[in-house]
Amino acid sequence: MNREENLLRKACEEIAEEETEALRREMDLPSVRQIDALYRRHQKTVSALLDAQFKKRFGMKRFLEIAACLALLMAAGAAAFRNRPEPTPLSPGVTASVLPYYTQSPTPEPTVTPEPTHSPTPQPTITPAPTPFPTEAAEPASAAAGFPTPFLDPTNIPTVSPTDAPVLTSGGIPVPTSWRGAYFPDYLSWGLEVTGAGANDEQAMVILGSTSRPDVITFTEYFSARSLPAAGDEASYVPLNGVLALRETSAEGVVTLTWDQDGRTFRLTAEEDYADGIEKMAASLQKISE
């Protein structure tokens, strides 16, 4: 690729990204409502379209690939058969003969090895790790109905592990020392504690809960503004820190607040019985680092 092509590519990339950012910024709440409704109506069509398209690809391209694969394997098998080593000839004067009778050599009795005595081996310590994301078994019904939730976003979710020694913020919620976000909520009214935290290049996530329920609230900071999948069937908008936050409720009552602030996207998700104060918790967001 020559320099001119490279420059054109970079310029076009920048144009595309800028157009996308502009689109993201100008998307207003009525549009979001309309789009969400449109998305739900169109969801099944898109799934069917993808199914059909990939079946079609399987039918044509994949068939040829499989046929080529089989042909290669058969050719390899035939080559291996042709190249098999010749049987070693017997020494001169020695003729092969069939044994006149078949004798079975006595097989030794199997010896019984005594079972090893049970000695207490050091078992790995099982830390009551928080459940970072509900597994499929805990999949909300809304997802089963084809409605996306942030829990099921399969891409780039940070690994959440039990937290290290926390550092207390002035407000009282312990911030894990490994927290890589620039913001952290300062208010938590339910007596919960941080049970897990994780981060990757794009987001930092913390899970709050108690010993009996380790994952009742999840707070995620995306390091840049993001368009996130819908998280519930009911949506409304609540004022928050000078912006409007999208408040979504899933069929199970899980409440999710999503809002943009300072060029970042934040998402706070709470189980039904902890949903009451999440606006206050979201509003308590404090900048803790640059």
Place this chain on the structure above:
Amino acid sequence: MFPLPLILLVLDSREDRDFLEALYREHYRLMYYQALKITHTPEAAQDAVSDAILALTQKIDLLRTLPRNKQAAYLVITVKHQALNLLGRKKREDVTWDGNLPETPDAARPEDGVMARAGVERIKRAILRLPPREKEIMLMRYFREMKDDEIAKELGVRPGTVRVHLTRARDHLAALLQGKEDAP
């Protein structure tokens, strides 16, 4: 030994499908918003998104190599082009976009290397000054990395026509970079 490659091939196909669906779920708001902005009707927006998804299935390998911000942009630009095509098909008289560029006198052949000497920022500004159709065809080639025949198929024109349009767009661009303000 035999079933292994077969299983891998099937899994690969399934993986592609799931990858694309995950991308769609992540960026559907931007996609529909872009489509609505151009088509103005929910039905046409749905069609544009469907067409875009079909187009994206052909570019899975490329999409996988893109970072996430570029993936979003790729989806948005693909929807934009599909929406413009849809409008063009439905309303041929609409000169906004019909896949065919109007006949314009060729710009004076710019001197060689003018683009190579310009920086990305200057080229970007110049592309933004091109007529919309030329700008979009540049995005198809250089951002969506479409070949002539792919662009031709999407626009419903012959590959030769695409080559002519691209050459003209590049000439206009080079003329703009040379300071011929009214080049296009």
